[in-house]
Amino acid sequence: MVNLVIVSHSARLGEGVGELAQQMLMGGNCKIAVAAGIDDPQNPIGTDPIKVMEAIESVADTDHVLVMMDIGSALLSAETALELLDPTIAAKVRLCAAPLVEGTLAATVSAAAGAAIDKVIADATHALEAKREQLGLPSSASETRIGPAFSTQNASAxxxxxxxxxxxxxxxxxxxxxxxxxxxxxxxxxxxxxxxxxxxxxxxxxxxxxxxxxxxxxxxxxxxxxxxxxxxxxxxxxxxxxESLEDTAVNASSKGNTIGNAFSYTPMPLPVRHASDRSPGEEQMRLRNALDLTLLDLMTLITRVEENWPGDLTAIFSGHHMLLDDPELFDTACGLLRSEHCTAEYAWQQVLSRLSMQYRQLDDAYLQARYIDIDDLLHRTLRHLLHSPQVLPEVTAPAILVADNLFPSVVPELDPRMVKGICLREGSPLSHGALIAREMGIAWVCQQGDALNEVKMGERLSLDVVHNRVIRDRKPL
The missing domain is CATH 3.30.1340.10 (HPr-like)
Known part of the structure; x- marks a missing residue:
């Protein structure tokens, strides 16, 4: 049997990954321990070899312990912990180079199913292959997966x-x-x-x-x-x-039109400067810090969504966490920092904009709608890099929110008592924002294009969710 230890710079991040992994156990006999953050209220981000050692000891009643780590000092702390452990326990431990979130989830399922340590490591290490294939990227696998001992043409199958x-x-x-x-x-x-x-x-x-x-x-x-x-x-x-198949696609307001005042929401774009007056190493540290802060944001959002709308909505932002915690994205951005001597925000914008475009060009409409999730992550990280606070719509009376598009992470921040409906120039009925809005009881109409160009603040609007259209009264309330 294989047990797992999660090592992260952030206590909230480590606990969040542990929580996701626990959902994958399905009654399996895999134990999971977390060693994350340091005991310093002023500077809680970091890793502690003693914590890692104690976490390993807590799950060492098994054949093997696999240690999953995020970045940098997490590996150093894990290696130091091995030196501190009793040799009989240290001999059971394997350190895994897989991405923290995807790798941990894949390893948990594999370990809970009773797989041997080498297969658990292989499943964790190859956890990004499905995402790479989905995005049309070449495989990073160094070996071919050995198939089963029969084919689809096997007469005995x-x-x-x-x-x-x-x-x-x-x-x-x-x-x-x-x-x-x-x-x-x-x-x-x-x-x-x-x-x-x-x-x-x-x-x-x-x-x-x-x-x-x-x-x-x-x-x-x-x-x-x-x-x-x-x-x-x-x-x-x-x-x-x-899974429950309750029809979340039917909005509570779809039995009739949703009527309200138009409230325009137009967040200002964030200024991104190309040239940097810092060294590439300094820009890399800025980017890493902004990514860590964004990961913490997402863990907070996951917790709040789970408290208010328990169920599949948390998986949306867990998915955001997985996307952002991809070391290949960070490595690609670092390559740009070195080659172009640019700012962290410019490099990150280039990397995620390309990824967003890849989603936009997919044939599958459901997958294509995921581009806004990438844009959402880009915007969140840029806000941390540029120290720009999040600007949410300040709706103080029941209204219809009118915007070009809406990031999925903005929707849970809305008050459904005030925001009765969302009307977008762009967007998709298959987007995560639409799914969240429907769960919250907020009407969602999108892809209205030029029909919204002349809508004024306070103008009465009626949203026909069934036919995905907006009807203008043209008379201010």
């Missing part, structure tokens, strides 16, 4: 075909349930979608199929417990992999 009804397809939580359930059977398994097959023994492999709502997938099984595995798969699909 049996199969079950199901249609996925989960609104967001086989994302992290339903996929983790599938991995855990199938790991119990002595059988060779393949999961197939449109002729593409993966072995359903890790989050990474299932993510590579990009299974969406209404996709048809087939599980093929061969071996001693093939029938049992197929029966379990059929039952999981019938239960929608443990």
């Amino acid at each position: 049996k199969s079950v075909t199901v249609v996925i009804k989960n609104p967001n397809g086989l994302h992290v939580r339903p996929a983790s349930r599938l991995v855990t359930a199938l790991s119990a059977f002595n059988a060779d398994l393949l999961l197939e979608k449109n002729g593409k097959c993966v072995t359903p023994d890790s989050l990474n492999q299932i993510s590579l199929l990009q299974v969406r709502c209404n996709d048809t997938v087939r599980l093929l099984a061969s071996g001693e417990q093939a029938d049992d595995a197929l029966a379990a798969f059929r039952q999981l699909a019938a239960e929608n992999f443990g």
Whole structure:
């Protein structure tokens, strides 16, 4: 068995990753300990080798302990902790180079399913492969995954075909349930979608199929417990992999039009300067600090959303956390800092703007709508770099919020008693902002374009959610 230790510079970040990982356990026998932050109220960001040592000792009643780390001194602290540990415990410990969030989630599912230490490390290390493939980037894997001992043409293989009804397809939580359930059977398994097959023994492999709502997938099984595995798969699909399919797409106001005064929201763009008068190393430190602060923002947001709207909404901002905690994005920005001698804000804007454009160019409308999430992360990080406070709409009377677009993280900040509806020139009905608004009972109409050009503050508007249109009264209230 494999237990995990999470080492992070931030106590809130480490606890948040630990909380996400706990959701993946599904009753598995994997223990998770967190060693994050330092005991200094004035400067709490950092890592403590003693904390890491104690965390390892707390979960050392197993065959192996895998240590997941974020950056810099986290590795140094983990290495120091190994030197402090009793040699019999230190011999069980492996340090993992995987990205903290994605790697920890993948390792947790793999460990909880009873995988050996080398497979847990491999699953963690390759945790970014699904994201890279989705964005059309080349694989970073150094070796080819060994497939199962049979193919789709194997005459002895049996199969079950199901249609996925989960609104967001086989994302992290339903996929983790599938991995855990199938790991119990002595059988060779393949999961197939449109002729593409993966072995359903890790989050990474299932993510590579990009299974969406209404996709048809087939599980093929061969071996001693093939029938049992197929029966379990059929039952999981019938239960929608443990997810509720309540129709969040139906707004509480969709039974009738939502009427209110127009309130214009036009946040000012943040000024980004290209040339820097600092060294590349200083700019890199500025960027790292801003990213850490943004990660803390997201953990706070995850906690608040979970308190007010428990359920799948927290997964949205957990996903933001995963995207931002990608070391390749940071490394790419650092390359620009060195080659162009530019500011951290310019380098980060270049990296995330390219990523946003890649999402915009995808064929899948659901995935395409994720570009605004990237823009949201860019804006949050720029605010920290430029020391610019967040400017939210100050709505003091019931109104319809009119804007060009709206970042998903802004929507939970709105008061649904004041903001009755959101009307956008751009946006998407498939965006995370739309999903959050519907959950909050706020009407959402988007892609109105030039129809909003002449709307005045205080003008009466009626939002027809069913037909996605805005109706102007043209008479101020």
